[in-house]
Every structure is written in C-alpha cells, then in structure tokens.
Amino acid sequence: MLLALGDPAGRTAWTVSSPDGREFAVFRPDAGVVRVTDAGCPHRGGPMVEGRVADGEVRCPWHWYRFDLDTGECRTTDAHRLAVYPVVERDGAWFADVGEPAPVLSWSERLRAHARGD
Template sequence: MLVPLDPREAPSWTVRAPDGREFAVFRVGDGYRVTDAECPHNKGPLAQGWVRDGETLVCPWHWYRFDLGTGACATTRQYRLGVYPVLERDGTWWADVGEPPEPLSWAERLRAHARRAGS
C-alpha cells in the first residue's frame, strides 16, 4: 500500500494510511525516511523525536535510538522499528508501507501478552 507523504517544511510529521495505521515521516537530506509512528519500547511519538547524523532516530520519551535504514535498536536488541521504503513518482513522494497485518486470533493475542508480561 502506498501512502502519500504530503511534504511539509517541518523536519518531521505523521501520515495516516487509508487503513488507519500511522507513520512518522522525517526529512533527511534531500529525501525522506518513514517509520512506524510509535516507538516499540513504550509507544512514544517518534515524529517528535530527532534525527542524528541523518541515520539515527532518537525517541523523545526515553531516548531509545533506532537506525533509520534497518530499524535496528542501538539501545537494546529487544526492539526493532518498522522502516519503509520511500519512492518518488512524477514529483510526488510515497511510502510503501505494505499491507496491514492480519488480525491475531485470541490465542495469539494471549501468547503475545504473556511474552510481554514475562519480560
């Protein structure tokens, strides 16, 4: 699924896909980087974070650091940030955010909850 980035003067902002998912957009050099809108650590608003050296995104809440190219977390390997390819077509910038994930069954939800509670 392609989501238009609607370029702005601000260094970062959020966009919403038609299915309701939100993504953070960062102006980096002469292009853009797109990530999940919330930090995987504690759901901090990543569009309010800052980009260091054009490569590292820092969450504004707890300073978790993520590689904008891979989504790897430099603070702890426990977390990974969703990063998405950006492309330009006919002067319009788009993020390819893929299709929404399939809904989890109740059993899958309970197992995921138990894994988080046990950490």
C-alpha cells in the same frame, strides 16, 4: 500499499495516516532524503516524529532509545526494532510502501495464536 506522504511544507518531520488507521512518522533529514517509520516507538509507544534526528538515527523523545533510520535497528538495546518502510518518488511526489494491514483476528483466533506462542 503505497501511501502518499504529502507535502513537507518546510517540515523535517511529520506524521501521515493510512486509510486503515495506521500511523507513520516521516523524516526528511536532508534534501532529497525521506525516511518512514512506525509512528510509535516499539519500547513504550513514544511519538517518534518528536524525536531528535541526527547522524542517520532517530532518538525517541520519551526514553532516548536510538534507532537507525535505514534499518530500524535499535542502537540502545537488541530488544527492540523500529519498523522502517521503503520510500519511492513518483512524478515529484513521495510515497511509502507500508504493506498491507495485519488481518483482524477474532477473540478466539487471538486466544489460539497466544496458546500456540505466535
């Protein structure tokens, strides 16, 4: 699913929501460069949009975990990875390919998945 990122209106970071309720952080560290990640830090859910962006990485404002904006790799620990999404420009507008939402599972499906270790 392609998600319109909107007009930055001079901002270097902002959030967008998909129609299914998912939140994404959009970063524009340089002119002509746009990066999109999940809005919440994979460590404790900190607001990535409020993080400091420098040298190709974003630093979570809560616990200072650092993530590569191109790969999502955590430069602080191997235990976490930030989801990053490809960005395309069409007719002067920016879009992110955020994929399809995860299927909604019933409680019994969740319990079975948990028992299997999924």
